Amino acid sequence: MAEAKAKKPEASGGEAPLRLTPELVAFIDEWREKPGNLIMVLHKVQSVYRYIPRTIAFEVAERLGIPLAKIYGVVTFYHLFKLQQPGRHQIAVCMGTACYLKGGQDLIQEFENLLGVGLNTVSADGEFSVESVRCVGCCGLAPVLTVDGETFGKVTKEQLPDILAKYRGA
């Protein structure tokens, strides 16, 4: 009950407050009656906003009749759901076994040197954020990283500045 009464937060930083898109509303209506719908709805939310914005979580809670606390519990349990907005381009460095053995950690370190921020933090210019993921299924190409879903294999530290340059401002 308490969460239903809690004051809806205003979007910070002068941005217009986020509202559910019509597409999302339709999706939620379609899934409303199906048991176990929460995770599917959260995936959809994240595919629109690239993270789970707080204002949207409020709206989802209302529409699905699920307490906000439960939504928070689910969002924080699963690694894939993000509470913070990621950088404009999302870099994922594979830290599966094959990539770990072939130096995935060194790539993460090098990104930190190049971008000035560690994992899961947005670079100062808002362009990039780096996360580590488990096996992306290209172990033959280890070490592997992806940028916005595009795969790069057999990556060396020396290639990273070029990879960043390709996306910066794009």
Added chain:
Amino acid sequence: MGYRTFILVCGGEACEGGGSAALVEALTREVREQGLEDVAQVVKAGCFGFCGQGPVVKVLPDESVYVKVQPWDVADIVAQHVRDGRPVERLLCDRSRNRERTRVEVPDYYQKQFRIVLRNCGVIDPESIDEYIAREGYAALDRALFDLDPEGIIDELRRSGLRGRGGAGFPTWQKWVFTRNAPGDEKYVICNADEGDPGAYMDRSTLEGDPHSILEAMAIAGRATGAARGFIYIRAEYPLAIRRLEMAIEQARARGLLGRDILGSGFDFDIEIRLGAGAFVCGEETALIASIEGKRGMPIPRPPFPAVRGLWGRPTVINNVETLANIPVILLKGGDWFASIGTKDSTGTKVFALTGKVNNSGLIEVPMGTTLREIVTDIGGGIPGGRAFKAVQTGGPSGGVIPADFLDTPIEYASLQELGSIMGSVGMIVMDEEDCMVDVNKFYLEFAVDESCGKCAPCRVGGRTMTNVLDRIARGAGQESDIDQLREIGHAMQKASLCGLGQTAPNPVLSTLRYFREEYNAHVFDRRCPSRKCRDLVVFYILPEKCIGCGLCARRCPVHCIEGERRKVHVIDQAQCIKCGECYTACKFDAVSQK
């Protein structure tokens, strides 16, 4: 007029990363431009399992395999091979494994393999139900609906000896009997496609390469157990597999192979997809069920088993992707045929993602009972760079290592378990002398700690403590008692954890303590890492007799801790060195050494 030639382009993840989509386009265009569109068809197929050499293109009927194909090779393939029937020598896959690409039609790599699960992967267009049907697809479902009753289906499975490929190796037919006999009208079939082990992608390749086989098997499971609804729980990280499954479900519904009254038999069965969200523990069956129910994926104690109380409290059969992929073949060829492959207690084949330090990494399927040596040397083509083989890791974070002494062990459920490893739905990772066991185990344990749901103390606290101890050892601060402590905590976790995650998390450490004790000793007593992987224990120094004073190392050093005048011997200031290894890689005269 029918097609005379098929050009298959691997659509597996590794090849997609290498640009296979562009190849499909370029090939299609080239075929059209050369006026061959009536005789040759370009097909984007599932993973060929040859991932280290991508993008891979296979030409049928003569089965030439082209590796590392680039867009500018396309014209030659079409003109020479398709039009003139002469394979393009320079692109053919190589037998001797040197860098040259010379002619051989079916690489060695495939010869020790036997494909049941991957029968269609890389052969058919996974997006076409017609191609699946043309290869006896849905014929097993037809048999299950019209020739066999549920007992008959289960009996065929019993005779096949098929055991679960997802973890514990439980006989599949028994699981089905339990679910069938459990009281209740509403029952469910779940396909576990949550393949969360880091370094494994067998299930993903099956789903991407042959999605209909899983749908067919689930419908058969529904018929045998009395379930009318199925769920595929798949990792959200597999977008291509999800898309192909969605497509396949639509196609099957349109043909009356899913939905109400399948093929007029009166049997209803339909399938929905549910997405995981990046939690390894959700591969565990009770956690998976919680996740489908929309909750945090926390395991609960068993019994009751899902066969009795599963999804929404109803009887549920949960099978792994690979287990399911075998089932249509078993119904068509018979349980006895299946039981004749492999060994007595482990029948059929097993798919592995072979990776790590081998020349040919990729997806392989071998009969049970194949030895590790055959896999590593014959199929894997040995270790690159002439380095020495050290161990094979199977079972990922729940498994263990198998050292060189046991390379002739045949792969079976029992033999792997005896060695402290497991079959599991996991990769097979080859390690060489440069891989440090302490370091690798730190990786696996950190994984388990990261993925622990935190519900039970043995797993939550035990895992963390073991990681701290390993970390201490890797930093050179290990104590004599540490090794005993690792063992004690490990055994406690095995006994007291709630689910398989905690029960198996200490396996990698315990198994390496068994086979590589001296390596731990070197870290603890000599403060030395024999593989020179644990950075804190490595010391870089410059050999005065080799250094010519070129200054390259000093320029490369990120913390400027190398000093020396031009043409004089340089020195590393050990107090400042961060052990990044830049100087070691930079030196052209092998003057930088490490110990």
